[in-house]
Amino acid sequence: MIKAKDSVVSLIGVVSAQIVLFLCISLIGRSSGPEVLGHFNYTLALGTFAGTLLACRYELACVSDSPQQSFNALVNVISLSAGVILIAVAISFVAGRSDLYIVEAFAFAYFIQQAAGAYLNSIRRYGWIAVCRLAVNLAFLTCLAGRWGVLATRGLDVFVAYTVVNVVVAVLMLVWILLLGKRRGYEFRVSREFFVANSRFAKYILPSTVFGSVLTYALAIVIPHWFGAESAGYFAAAYRLGCFPVSLIGQSLGGVFRRDAVAAIAKDDLPDALSKVFLAYARSLAVLALLYAVGGALLFGPLVKMVFGNRWDGAIGFYYDLIPLFAFQMIYVPLSQVFLAVRQQRTDFLFQLSCGATLMSVLFAARLMNLSAQASIRSFSLAGAMLMICGITLTFKVMSGSVSRVHAST
Structure with missing residues (x-):
């Protein structure tokens, strides 16, 4: 049976975040035209795709009926993703592709948010998931509507602003969850058994x-x-x-x-x-x-x-x-x-x-x-x-x- 309260809270959070993103897209499109919006959409697609694959989908193990198992999964997948992103940055440096650094930063931030969201899902903190989703797009809208945002849409890459916002939110989410896990006495342990089992x-x-x-x-x-x-x-x-x-x-x-x-x-x-x-x-x-x-x-x-x-x-x-x-x-x-x-x-x-x-x-x-x-x-x-x-x-x-x-x- 659908749990109305959980569905409503989750839906409100996503709807609100998407409405704000709609406003962001409209601001970029109206002030900068199709070319800038097309480039933003292109880099966003690349970063999201990379972030989705960053931990080989082990982050799906973060959804569990046991909060402790979910937390353990989060610790393991964050460690794996950090290693992968460091290798990606090193390859970009050797190849002389400094333009990929910002895409890699967004991918890592996006992944952290998805993994952290899966853990919050397991402990039924749908309200917090909604707040985090909304915070990202509200902060981006503030950037676009402010003086810096106007300058960004007329010369600088708006994807940089969006990446900075995502990094800040991702770090705050991760720190809060790790502190919560520490208070509950969960282990911060990376194990081979986790990757074998999943x-x-x-x-x-x-x-x-x-x-x-x-x-x-x-x-x-x-x-x-x-x-x-x-x-x-x-x-x-x-x-x-x-x-x-x-x-x-x-x-x-x-x-x-x-x-x-x-x-x-x-x-x-x-x-x-x-x-x-x-x-x-x-x-x-x-x-x-x-x-x-x-x-x-x-x-x-x-x-x-x-x-x-x-x-x-x-x-x-x-x-x-x-x-x-x-x-x-x-x-x-x-x-x-x-x-x-x-x-x-x-x-x-x-x-x-x-x-x-x-x-x-x-x-x-x-x-x-x-x-x-x-x-x-x-x-x-x-x-x-x-x-x-x-x-x-x-x-x-x-x-x-x-x-x-x-x-x-x-």
């Missing part, structure tokens, strides 16, 4: 994430290279504004769903508990996706013109092509947490492998056919939407299979 995350979830990231980051990375900065800016506006409801649902309900599913599995009445949790979330997500698709089709055009102005008409066509993908993503992304809850990482990996290979093939086929930016996005979106439908079906089968196995064993 190796399934590196074996299956890491490659799954790499292939799954094609859906999330591929367009943001290839469009600037293939179609120029202006098209990248229009795409950034369409994607950032259009995807923010998808993101907020995935981050809020997705995290709570996984926590509730883990709790359901820990109960004696697993078949009934897990089925009820899954079906309740699935029905709610289907309704939200339908409302999103209809509302987006009606309101996105006027919203873009109101926020950015008439010069941003190019973003409207991009968004309409992305609606099918966004709508089915809104359902699949939270429900995909069931793969982790029932430990079906191999199934998730095979599906993400298929998704990544299919979408990359679509992109390169579009490139070989010399399609326009809009035609390439449309092809990518339709292929992604069909894959999301397959993924939704697969989550139901995985859940049903787990319940059937429990019934058979009893």
Whole structure:
């Protein structure tokens, strides 16, 4: 059963943070134009992608029904990520790529926030997760709205300001959690046993994430290279504004769903508990996706013109092509947490492998056919939407299979 209070608190936090980020994106776009927004979106995609892979997905072990185990997992993954980022910085130095330092700093800060958020999820501190998410974007908005922010949008890289804000919040989160763990008497111990016991995350979830990231980051990375900065800016506006409801649902309900599913599995009445949790979330997500698709089709055009102005008409066509993908993503992304809850990482990996290979093939086929930016996005979106439908079906089968196995064993 959905825990209304947890879902509402988590949803409010994500909605508030996304609304503030929407204001930040609108400020960048209105004051600096498509080129600057396109570059910001490109570097943000690179940093987020790197941060997601930084600890080989071992941070997923931070979500546990035991706060002590969750804290131990956090200590281990922070240590691993620190080692990886130091190696990355050394490679950048040797290669003479000082421009990558800021991307690496953002990746590390982003990773710390995700791992710390997973620990706070385990101890049901949804309010703190919401506050931290909101703090990042509020501080960034302050930078953009202040004197320094105006200068940044007219000459300096706004991604630098966003990185500084993320680093500060990440450090504060980590220090607070470590002090809390010390008060509770938890051990600060890095052990080989942790990585052996949770190796399934590196074996299956890491490659799954790499292939799954094609859906999330591929367009943001290839469009600037293939179609120029202006098209990248229009795409950034369409994607950032259009995807923010998808993101907020995935981050809020997705995290709570996984926590509730883990709790359901820990109960004696697993078949009934897990089925009820899954079906309740699935029905709610289907309704939200339908409302999103209809509302987006009606309101996105006027919203873009109101926020950015008439010069941003190019973003409207991009968004309409992305609606099918966004709508089915809104359902699949939270429900995909069931793969982790029932430990079906191999199934998730095979599906993400298929998704990544299919979408990359679509992109390169579009490139070989010399399609326009809009035609390439449309092809990518339709292929992604069909894959999301397959993924939704697969989550139901995985859940049903787990319940059937429990019934058979009893």
